[in-house]
Amino acid sequence: LAPASLKRRIADVAGASDQQATPLFRRLEVLSVLSQHFARSCAGQPSVTLLWGDAGVGKTRVVQEYAKQVHIRRARGLWARCQEHDVTRPLGAFVDLMPKLLALPGALGIAPESMDSLRRLGNLPQDARTSDATSAIIVATQIREALQDLLCSVASEHPLVLFVEDAQWLDDVSLQLLLGFNADQARVHIALTHRGRPQLANRRLTESVFGQQWEPLPQDDAARLMEHLLSSRPAACGVLGQCLALAAGNPLFLHTLAEHLRWGGAAPPSSSRISDLLRQRTKILDARSLLLLRCVAVLGKQCSLSRLSSVAGLDGDTLLLALQDLGDRSLLSRMDGALACCHELLEHAVLSDAPETLLFTLYERAALLLESEGDAHRDASLLWSCAEAWRRAGNKARATTPFSRCATFALEVGQPTFAGTAIEQALETCGEPERLALLREAVTAALQADQPNLVIHNIHRYHASLRASGQEVPEHDDLELVEINQVRRSGRSTWDLRHQLRKCATAPNASLEHRLDAARIYLYAAEQHLASDEGIALYKEVASYREPRLAAIDQPLHLDMSFHCCFGDMTKPGDMASELRTLVRSSQESAHRMLGNIGIVLFRAGRASEALAVIHDAASFSLRFGLMTT
Numbered sequence: 001l002a003p004a005s006l007k008r009r010i011a012d013v014a015g016a017s018d019q020q021a022t023p024l025f026r027r028l029e030v031l032s033v034l035s036q037h038f039a040r041s042c043a044g045q046p047s048v049t050l051l052w053g054d055a056g057v058g059k060t061r062v063v064q065e066y067a068k069q070v071h072i073r074r075a076r077g078l079w080a081r082c083q084e085h086d087v088t089r090p091l092g093a094f095v096d097l098m099p100k101l102l103a104l105p106g107a108l109g110i111a112p113e114s115m116d117s118l119r120r121l122g123n124l125p126q127d128a129r130t131s132d133a134t135s136a137i138i139v140a141t142q143i144r145e146a147l148q149d150l151l152c153s154v155a156s157e158h159p160l161v162l163f164v165e166d167a168q169w170l171d172d173v174s175l176q177l178l179l180g181f182n183a184d185q186a187r188v189h190i191a192l193t194h195r196g197r198p199q200l201a202n203r204r205l206t207e208s209v210f211g212q213q214w215e216p217l218p219q220d221d222a223a224r225l226m227e228h229l230l231s232s233r234p235a236a237c238g239v240l241g242q243c244l245a246l247a248a249g250n251p252l253f254l255h256t257l258a259e260h261l262r263w264g265g266a267a268p269p270s271s272s273r274i275s276d277l278l279r280q281r282t283k284i285l286d287a288r289s290l291l292l293l294r295c296v297a298v299l300g301k302q303c304s305l306s307r308l309s310s311v312a313g314l315d316g317d318t319l320l321l322a323l324q325d326l327g328d329r330s331l332l333s334r335m336d337g338a339l340a341c342c343h344e345l346l347e348h349a350v351l352s353d354a355p356e357t358l359l360f361t362l363y364e365r366a367a368l369l370l371e372s373e374g375d376a377h378r379d380a381s382l383l384w385s386c387a388e389a390w391r392r393a394g395n396k397a398r399a400t401t402p403f404s405r406c407a408t409f410a411l412e413v414g415q416p417t418f419a420g421t422a423i424e425q426a427l428e429t430c431g432e433p434e435r436l437a438l439l440r441e442a443v444t445a446a447l448q449a450d451q452p453n454l455v456i457h458n459i460h461r462y463h464a465s466l467r468a469s470g471q472e473v474p475e476h477d478d479l480e481l482v483e484i485n486q487v488r489r490s491g492r493s494t495w496d497l498r499h500q501l502r503k504c505a506t507a508p509n510a511s512l513e514h515r516l517d518a519a520r521i522y523l524y525a526a527e528q529h530l531a532s533d534e535g536i537a538l539y540k541e542v543a544s545y546r547e548p549r550l551a552a553i554d555q556p557l558h559l560d561m562s563f564h565c566c567f568g569d570m571t572k573p574g575d576m577a578s579e580l581r582t583l584v585r586s587s588q589e590s591a592h593r594m595l596g597n598i599g600i601v602l603f604r605a606g607r608a609s610e611a612l613a614v615i616h617d618a619a620s621f622s623l624r625f626g627l628m629t630t
Contacts, residue, residue, distance in 0.1 A: 022255075023228065024065060033212060034066045034191065038075070041189040042159050046208055048179055050167070052194040053214025055345055056252025056274065059193040062214075063163055066191065075159040076104055079335045081301045082169035085388045088422065089406070090415035091121060093164055093174045094147055095381050096301070100336070101150055106157035114146035121146075121413050140173075140414030148183050155187040165335075166344065167192040173415060182206040195344075216249030225251065229258035239267040246270060252343055256281060259329065278349035285325065288314065292322040293331060294354055296339055297347040298362045302370060302385050303339045311365045363393035371402065380409040387425070396429035400438075403429065407441060416448035435465050443479065452486035459483050476510035481517055494525040498534070501525070505542055515542065516555050520562045520597075527566035539563045557583070558594055565601045574605030581614055 024031070030051075037047040051059050067077050078100050086092040098118060101107060110118075121143050154160050167175065178190050179200075198211075217225065222244055227234070235243070239261070246268065247253035256277045260268065263284055268277060282290060295312040296303050309315050314322060326332045333342050341347045351359065367389035374382035387402035403426035410419035423442045430438055439462040446454040459482065463473045484501065488494045494501075504510060504518035519542050526535030542559070561576040577598045595614055602611035 022225070024062065030062055030212060030214075031066055031069070033210075034062075035069065037210060038066075038070055038073075038159070038161065038189050041161075041187050042075075044185040044187060046181055046183060046186045046188040046190075048181060048190040048192070048206075048209045050179075050192045050194060050198060050209065050211045051214060052196065052198055052211065054216070054250065055195050056250045056343065057214040057216055058251045059195075059214050060165060060343075061251070063165075063191055063193060067161070067163060070159070070161050070189075073159070075161050076154065077161045077163060079163045079165070081335065081338075081340065082164065082166040083300050084169055085384065086169045087171055088418060088425070089381075089384045090171055090410045090413060090418035091143070091174050091177075092171055092381070092384070094177070095121060097162065098147075098150075101154055104154045104157070104160075106154045107150060109153040109156065110146070110149045113142070114149040117142040117146035118150060143413055144177060147177065148181065148186075151181070151188050152183050152186045159187040159189070162188070162190045164190070164192045167194045168196060168198070171418065173418075179205055179209055182208050217251060217254075218249065219244065222247065222249045222254060226254055226258060229255060230261060233262055235261055235267075242267045242270070246272060250274070252345070253277075255330070274345060275349050275352075278346050279353050281329075281331075282346075282350050282353065285329075288318060288322045289325040290350075292319070293326055293341065293350050294358070295362060295366075296332065297341055297351050298359075298366050298389070300347075300385065301338060301340065302366075302382065304337065305339065307366075307369055308339060310369055311362060360393050363389045364395065367393055367395075367398065371398075374402070380406060383409075391425075391429065397431060400426045400430040400434055404434075404438065404441070407445065411445060411448065416445045417451075420445040420449060420451075420454070432469060436462065436469070439465055443482070447482070450489075452490040455486045456483055456490070476504055476507055476514055478514075480504065481514065481521065484521060493529075494521065495529045495531070498522060498525060498531075502538060505538060513555065516559050519559055523559075523562050523566050532567050535563075535567050539567075558597070561601055562597065565604060570605055573601045574607055577601040577605065577607075577614075578610065 034049060037049050040047050051063065053059055067079075070077055078097055080093040080096050082093060089095075098121060102118070151160065151162075162178075164170070164178065167178075170178070178192065181188065181190060216222075223240070226240060226244060226247075230240075243254070243257045243261070247257055253274045256274060257268070259281055260277055282293065285293065292308070292312050292314065295308055299307055299311060309319055312319070323332070331342055331346065333340050341350065354362075367386050370382045370386035370389060373379065374386050383402045383405050387399045387406065390396070390399035390402065403422050407419040407422035407426065410416070410422055420442060423438055423445060427435065427438050427442070439458060442458040443455055443462065446458055459479050462479070466473050480500075481504065484494060484497055487497065501518050501522040505515050505522055507515065510518075519538060522538055523535050526532065526538075539559075557576060557580050561573050561580060564570070564576065565573040580594060581598050599611045599614040602608075602614060
């Protein structure tokens, strides 16, 4: 055959396995349910269908059949496939889907603000006017709204169906976004396949979410399927009965047993597991086909034809013939241009049986390729897979950088919890030179995630790492007051740390800002514990800080305002707050640190309307500069 003809034949086989010629036994009613949900979404009532059941019961097979039907009805269908490491990848499914969504008609109809949020999610260049860092809460909200805007815009041109396979590996944010999607008049249907029973007790679900459980085939339908699969080589009644009992109605098990019998195998023992039979199914492959199948499993959802050729070291006719062999045996599938093993269980089987040296080599080749492409395109999805590949290649040091980049990306898209997870993974693989910087990032992530106990824990780890590296912990570093504030936020008493605060407030070797901040915290703690004498004494001791030659006027004024609010004349702090507010409005850098306190003081001084205006200013500064006001 000419190479072009052979390539077309392989593409047909890889994209349409023998499963597509297999009748759907007892699945037509499920297709009918999916069609009803699709019709509901076409009428402007978006719906989510969660299809769950044991591995191999045919969830993907039915969804593929449904995908053909919606294609005939001129709907747009997009696929996302999840893998185990996606659990710790923020908005992973949407990062994979976004380029496909943006390429569809209607995508350009989204608001400019939404487009910029999507560029942030996709790690793409942003508008210079809006590319400033923003707080985690604000960024996460903007991205959720932008994704909803994008889905609605695309669905305005044609009905849209999203297929998400193996949703048990979705990160929490993606799963909640998908299950909670309920935009008015959006012609969107979301179909999720989930292995096992989903845990949805604590999820916010809308009335548009429908669950559908997949049960194994009844005995008579399982027998009909087995007879169909063995039509070219019928099995003896005893062998057939033994296989039916072993498969227990699981279609994947039945297909694997039929393949085993077709290739001359005897009836397997009654103790056989599907993983055992899948391994036996791969052992009869020739060396090239087996290598190619292992490369497909190593690359996972990043398996394009060009990457597969590079990792396997096969090209031309050799690659095509190996693909043909795997396609003829129904070991490969193809979705949205990506090659994959026909089932996740096959991936595990083909990798668990591979020599360790070979696996390390294949993962290393995959990691090098994905890292090169990920860096070139600033693609977080490739970098996430790259980090996992380096780790599985046994080269933990090389995994550190991709994990660190993923953490940075997670912070940029407002997912500090996931950033913390990525940093922890980087810490497991890093050397001592990178450890200090990663621990500082861990503190930042925990702060943004509002996890005070974790902030304190990470600060302690950072200081311990400093000492372990032979460095001294600075006496009054920037983390000292951060830790004290987190003690307060965790519900413990700040007054217990009053001696440390006093030391900070009066330390000549501490920065002026550090001393003033410590003095203010001390004053508020003293007020809460009715320790007015101690508060007044400290204020008098630090009175010299108010001299203009030592500080900008707004810093001492902030301290004076705090003192009079706690222990002085309540007629004074209101005026001071008004004056400080004027100064803050012209000082972008200090706005986020002072506006919250100004609002509190104005409320306590009885100026409610003015306090509300300050809170409005605080919200505006937070939105513009990404600085949370507390």
